[in-house]
Amino acid sequence: xxxxxxxxxxxxxxxxxxxxxxxxxxxxxxxxxxxxxxxxxxxxxxxxxxxxxxxxxxxxxxxxxxxxxxxxxxxxxxxxxxxxxxxxxxxxxxxxxxxxxxxxxxxxxxxxxxxxxxxxxxxxxxxxxxxxxxxxxxxxxxxxxxxxxxxxxxxxxxxxxxxxxxxxxxxxxxxxxxxxxxxxxxxxxxxxxxxxxxxxxxxxxxxxxxxxxxxxxxxxxxxxxxxxxxxxxxxxxxxxxxxxxxxxxxxxxxxxxxxxxxxxxxxxxxxxxxxxxxxxxxxxxxxxxxxxxxxxxxxx
Numbered sequence: 001x002x003x004x005x006x007x008x009x010x011x012x013x014x015x016x017x018x019x020x021x022x023x024x025x026x027x028x029x030x031x032x033x034x035x036x037x038x039x040x041x042x043x044x045x046x047x048x049x050x051x052x053x054x055x056x057x058x059x060x061x062x063x064x065x066x067x068x069x070x071x072x073x074x075x076x077x078x079x080x081x082x083x084x085x086x087x088x089x090x091x092x093x094x095x096x097x098x099x100x101x102x103x104x105x106x107x108x109x110x111x112x113x114x115x116x117x118x119x120x121x122x123x124x125x126x127x128x129x130x131x132x133x134x135x136x137x138x139x140x141x142x143x144x145x146x147x148x149x150x151x152x153x154x155x156x157x158x159x160x161x162x163x164x165x166x167x168x169x170x171x172x173x174x175x176x177x178x179x180x181x182x183x184x185x186x187x188x189x190x191x192x193x194x195x196x197x198x199x200x201x202x203x204x205x206x207x208x209x210x211x212x213x214x215x216x217x218x219x220x221x222x223x224x225x226x227x228x229x230x231x232x233x234x235x236x237x238x239x240x241x242x243x244x245x246x247x248x249x250x251x252x253x254x255x256x257x258x259x260x261x262x263x264x265x266x267x268x269x270x271x272x273x274x275x276x277x278x279x280x281x282x283x284x285x286x287x288x289x290x291x292x293x294x295x296x297x298x299x300x
Contacts, residue, residue, distance in 0.1 A: 014150045021195040022092045024048045029085055029135070041084070042073045054091040055084070085135055093142050100148055102155035103172070104163060106238055113273055115142050117236040120272045121227030121265065122204075125255065126220070133200050133220055140204035140224050143197075147187030147205075154180055172238060173209055185209050211251060226251045234266045236273060 027044045045052050052072055059066040059075035066078045076084060097115070100106040122141030126134040155162055158179050165175040176183040189206025203217035204224045214221035229248050231237060252262060 014153075018096065018149070018191070021197070022048060022051065024051050025088060025092055026196075028088055038073065038076050042076050045076065045088075046072055051088060051091050055079070055087055058083075058087050082135070086138065089135075089139055089142060096146065096149060098149060098152075100152045102152045102159050102162060103148060103238055104166070110236075110238070111145065111148075114231055114236045114238070115145060117231035117234060117269045117273050118142070118144055118224065118227045121230045121269050122224050124265070124268070125223045125226055129219070129223065129255065131219065131223070136198055136200045137204065137220055137223050137227075139197070140201045140208070140220070141227050143192065143201070144188060144205050144208050144224055144228065145184060146191050147184030147189075150187050150191065151176060151180065151182075151184055183209075209248075222251050222254060226255050226257065230262065230265050230269060233262070234269045234273070236269070 031041050056075050059069045059078050069075050097108045097112050099108050119138050119141035123134045123138035126137040173183045192202040192205050200217050204220045207214035207221035208224040211221035211225045
C-alpha cells in the first residue's frame with residue numbers, strides 16, 4: 001500500500017532546489033585526466049573561493065604536512081592528481097549532508113560517516129578490480145544516498161509508519177517504496193542526472209541496490225553495492241538496513257570477496273573513517289579532507 005506516491009517531476013523540482021553541484025568538478029577533473037599543466041587547474045579552482053580555501057586548508061594541514069604551501073598553485077602541485085580530485089569532490093559534497101530525522105533520527109554525522117566509508121570502499125574495490133573508473137566510483141559512493149536528502153521531508157509525516165514497517169522486517173528501500181511509491185536509489189539517480197554527472201556515476205547511484213539492472217555499468221553498481229555492505233558490516237549504516245546487508249551478500253561473492261578478504265576490508269574502512277572523522281570533526285560542514293592516505297594507498 002502506498003501512502004502518497006510522488007512523481008518524478010516533484011522529485012526533480014526538489015532536487016533542483018538543492019544548490020547545484022559546483023561546476024568546478026566538471027572543469028577540473030577532465031584537466032587532471034588529460035595531464036594539463038597545473039597552472040590551468042589553478043586557474044579553474046581559484047574562481048571558486050570555497051573550494052580554493054579548502055584545497056589550501058587540506059594541503060597545509062598537519063596530516064599532509066604541507067607547511068611550506070603558501071599559494072593555491074603550491075597546494076595543487078603538492079596534493080597531486082588523485083588527492084586533489086578527492087579534495088574537490090569532498091569539498092563540493094559536504095554542504096549537502098543534513099540530519100535525516102525521518103530515517104529514525106539519523107544524524108548528519110552518521111550519514112557522513114557512512115558516505116565516507118562507501119566512497120573509500122568503492123574506490124578501493126574498483127582499483128582492485130582494475131576498473132578504469134575508480135574516481136567515478138568514489139564519487140558515486142560519496143553521493144549514493146543523496147536521494148534520502150530529498151525523501152526525508154516526504155517521509156517526515158509518516159515517521160511512525162516508517163519505523164513500524166522497518167520493525168516488521170521490511171528493508172529501508174521497501175519501506176520507502178511502500179510509503180512514497182519510490183526509493184532513495186531512484187531519487188538519487190534523478191538528482192545525479194539533473195546535475196549532469198557522468199553516466200557511470202548516475203547508474204552506480206541508481207542501481208546500487210540492484211546492480212544486476214545496471215546494464216553496461218553493472219560492475220560499477222556492484223562495486224558501490226558491495227561497498228555499502230562492507231560499510232554496514234563495519235558499523236557505518238542506518239538502523240533497518242541490515243536487510244540490505246543480508247540480501248546483498250551475493251554481490252560479495254560475485255566480486256570474489258572471501259570472508260578473509262572481507263575482514264581485511266572491514267578493518268581498512270574502520271581505519272579510514274576513524275582517521276577522517278578525527279580530521280573532519282562531528283559536523284561534515286566543519287572541514288574538508290581526502291582519504292587516499294587513510295586507505296594506506298599512495299597518492300598520485
